[in-house]
Every structure is written in C-alpha cells, then in structure tokens.
Amino acid sequence: MTELPHPPASSAAPLQPAADDAPPFDLLAGRSFDPSGPLDPTGHLRGRQRLSRIMQAIQTGSAIVALAVLAIVIYSVAAHGAGALSVGFFTQSPPVNPEGAGGGIAPELVGTVLLMIVATAIALPTGILIALYLTEFAPPKVASALRLILDLLNGVPTILIGLVLFGLLVAGHGETGFYASLALAIIMLPLIARAAQEMLLLVPTGMREAADALGVTRWRTVRGVVLPSAIGGILTATILAVARAAGETAPLILLSDVFGRAVTFGIFGQALPNIPVYILEASEQASRYGFARAWGAAFVLLAFIALASLGGRVLMARSRAKLVQ
Amino acid sequence: MSGGSGSLSPALGPAAAARGPWSAGRARGTKTDRFGDALLKSLCAAASLLAVVILGAIFYQVLDGASAAFSQLGIGFLVHEVWQPNFGHFGAATFIYGTVVVSLVTMVIAVPLAISIGLYLSTTASGRVRSVVGPLVEMLAAIPSVILGFWGLIVLAPxxxxxxxxxxxxxLGFLPLFGKGETTGLGLFTASLILTIMVVPIVAAISRDLFLTVPKDLQDGAIALGATRWEVVRGVILPSAASGVVAAAFLGLGRALGEAIATLQVIGGGNFIHASLFGTGGTLASRIAEDALGTPYALQLSAVFYLGAILLAMELVLNLAAQAIMRRFDAFSAVAAR
Incomplete structure (x- = not known):
C-alpha cells in the first residue's frame, strides 16, 4: 500500500468558497426541472415502483389462482353431483350390482352420522378435560410438553392411526364401526383440545380471581365461571373438528370398509357403511352409474363440510369477540 | 355456593347443628370442595395422560408391527425397488423415491404460491377483501381428500x-424428468398438483398470520425512508418472518407426506421407479392405503408397518423441527410485540 495523501491538502479544498471561475454547485445540473410539472417518479424510483406493482400483481394473481381452483372443484362437484340428488338418493340403498343404475346412499349417510356422533362423544369431553388441565392445573413445563405431544399427535398421518388400530384391534377379530369412531376421535382430539385451550385462555383472569376472592374452590370456578364463558367457542371448535373428520377416509379403509347394503345402526359387531369409503370404492370401480352416485355423495359431504366450517367460523369469531371485549 | 350459611338450613341435621353454625357449614363445604377439586384435577390429568399414551401406543405399535419385516428384510428394504407381495418381494425404494419426488414438486409449486397468497392477505388486500378471500382460501383445506382425489381422477388427470x-x-422433454407420459394422466405429477391444492391453504394461512405479527413500527420506518411496498416486504416483513415461514412449509410438507387417499387415487399405483414425473408410482402413504384395501398376508402386513415406520420417522423429524422453530418464533414475536 502506498502512503495515503496528507488529509488537509485534499479535504480543505471543498471547504473553501468556490472560486469565481468554477461552476456553482447545482442540484439540477444536467437535468431539466419544471417546478410546475406533475410529480411523477422518474429514473430509478420509477423502476422500483414498477417492481413493487408487479410483485403486488403477482400476489393478487396467486390469490386468484387459489380461488379459481376452489371454484373449479366446487363447480365440478356441484355440476356432477346435483343431478344425482333426489328423494330416493337419501332413502334407498345402493343397487345390488355396484355398477348398476339407481339407488341411493342412505346406509352410508346414516353410518357417517353415527360414526361422527360416537367420535364426538369420545373426543369432546376428553378434549375439554385436557384443555382444562393445560390452563388450570398443569405446571408450565408440563403444559408445554403436553402441547408438544398434542401437536405431534395432530401431525401423525391419519392412515397410520388406522393402521395401528387395525393391528391392535381388527386383525384377527374383524372390523366394527366403533373402531372407526375411535380413530376419528383420535384425529379430532388434538384439534378440540388445542382450540378449547385457546378459548379457555381467553376467559379473563379477572373472573377467575373474582371467584378466588369469594373463596370459591377451583372446580366450582371451572364449572360456574370458566366453562360457561368458553363453552360457545369450544363447541364451535368441535364443529370445525367434525367438519375435518367427516371427510377422513384413510383410517376408515382399514377399520370400516367391508360393509353391506343395509342401513346399520349397531356400531359394535360390524363395519358401518360410510360416505368417504363409498366415494373411494366407487372411484376405483370406473362405472358410469357408480361415478354418478359417488359425485352425489361427494356433493352431500362437501355441502355439509362447507356449511359446518363456514358456519363454525362465523360462530367462532362471534364467541371470540364476546370473550375478548 | 360453599359459604358458611349452613346455620340457616334445617337440612344440616342435628350433628352438624351441635357443632355450631360456622364449623358445620365449613366442614360440609370443605369436604365436597376438596373432593371435587381432587376429582376434577385427576380427571383432567387422566385425560392428558391418555393423549400421551395414545401417541406412545402409535409409535410402539408401528415399530412392533414392523419388527417381523425388519428382522426378515433388514435394512436392505430401504434400497430394494420391487414390491410384489405375491412373490414375496418387498422393497421400499420406489415409495421412498415417490414420496421424495412428489413432496419436492409439491413444495416447489406450493411454497412460493402460498407465501404470495399470505402476502396478499396480509399486506396488499384491503380489509374487506381480506375477510372474504382469507376464509375462502382456507376452505380449500376443508375439502375432504377423497373428494379432491376423485376430482383429480375424473377432471384433472384427463x-x-x-x-x-x-x-x-x-x-422440457430433453430432461428425463419430463419424459413421455402415461395414457391416463395419472402419475407423480398429478399427485403433486393435488397435494399442492391441499398444502397451499395451510402454508398460506400460517404465513399470513406470521406476516401480520411483524411490528407495524418497522414497516412504517421503512416507508418513511422511502421504501416501496415491495421493498417493505422484502426488507422488513420477509426477513423477520422467514424462520416462521420455514416452519409453516415443514407443516405443509408433513401434510403432503402423510396424505394417503388422494395420492392413492391419482398416482396410478406403479411398483417401479420411473424417471419421468408423468409416470406412475407410489408414495409411502399411498402404498399403505393400497395394500390396506386388500387383505394383506402376514409378512406383507408387517412390511406395510415397516413403510409406516419410515413415514412416521419422517413426520416426527418434520414436526419436531417445525415446532422448535415455531416456539422460538413465538417467543421472538412476543418480545417484538411488547
């Protein structure tokens, strides 16, 4: 490296007043500036703003793509499925020959409703108790570990839940609707527990403290104060969990997929007909009439799920707002 | 409820009355209260323990079911390509390959799309549009996989x-990846597109929530310095939410890995590795579902559990990584919000 030049010699020069022969320092040198002109960006700034607009257009486009896919799927299901709907579709059994015309999905409809009722009856109380443990009783470290467990349980592929119950209960004994309900309950459990925990956390601490100050014991506080204020949100979360589990197919193909054509009410002892497995099997068979019934069944299932999840969402916002205010 | 007003009640009985009004009321209340507290607490603890037991049982059962196949087929199962249960040939390589390829293609399409939607919902869209478009995008995630797979089979694949x-x-045919397709349109590529539809709403919803937690002060500061909207996104929002977005992508990937039914319907059920994306194949989850539809032989069932164990290990790693990042992120954003 050569030695740097002595600083004062170079830096002193600009500080001196400009000599008369030097051109005056001019911001606008080389540019034409019209103060009365429009304030449009020029040069580099214009490029940056153009890039910004392009990126925003890409974002809007992505959202439009997602909405378009949703619209196409719903349109396909509605267009193919609406034609299959009739009174008989809801009251009759599928035809003896699965590739034949006519018939309905009454057994599947009844079976899916039964499966969901039993699964909810198992998952809802258990989920609420877990949420209560998380918010009211557990020490912070235990609560954090339990939340992790619930999140991991939520991440287990549903087909594996079916596979485990198949190996544990079905292999060598036969399928029953109850096992399918158990699998659905395991799928719903972490969803209900985490959502219930969030609703319980929204219950103002002041209400708990007021109960404490009156000498009310913990369980009476839970029963009289905490649960009543959170129960609306918890039930809404349950609706959302039901919407999620109602279309769940993977565990059912292992636990409740060999069923007859009759409307079945007994959940113990035999497999229950259900809509998801019906759609899957019809889609594997490649017959025109089977497809038509499968589209009809898909339409019924999708309509229920759309109503439940949109309605649940509206109710959820309402009960959340009630707690937060 | 449990106060000391017992002296006014004749129902307390003579024994309680003899001990004086206050002690009587308190004695009765304390007993019920203590019992109720203990009962509620133990019920809650039991329910929580049940969740732990369920998770433990799932892991134990999957490993236990796989043990027979593991002792017979060994670690070579992972690299054998052929899956022909009738001939006693079991190999997971086709399905591991299928899982990796399908997940990669899915993530390559889904993540940029989902981040872009997340940005739209958190920055570009106005409040009213946001409150309509957001739930609709999440609606995509509510479509049952069997319906999406059916749609993929009948509408998308042709x-x-x-x-x-x-x-x-x-x-792009000069790349072996884009080789000649099947006549049905079923294959790895179609499966990737169906999974993209399932993954996008999940990642988009999480990343929107993440972007909304980026402190407004930082964004306002950037705007005050003359940044354009995109520069705010690139310079402020994306960097501070980046790790969270990675976690969201992991969660989406976990969903894609574990989806069995829709994949089964559109992947075409191939038993060999094809270089082309348009060829048929299988993922771990779709093969489990496919063999579960039939009645598997003993060794086949164990081999299916072996596939399940591989899948479970993948899911565990992904979910733990996502949770670790999310928790750090939660702590970070809690600090930032203060």
Missing part, C-alpha cells in the same frame, strides 16, 4: 393428459 403433459414434454 385435462393434464390432454393438454399440460404434452406441452411440458415437448418444451
């Missing part, structure tokens, strides 16, 4: 076979 695949093959 369309891809007729239009998209010939186009991709003719423009």
């Amino acid at each position: 369309f891809l076979q007729a239009h998209a695949e010939p186009f991709l093959h003719s423009t």
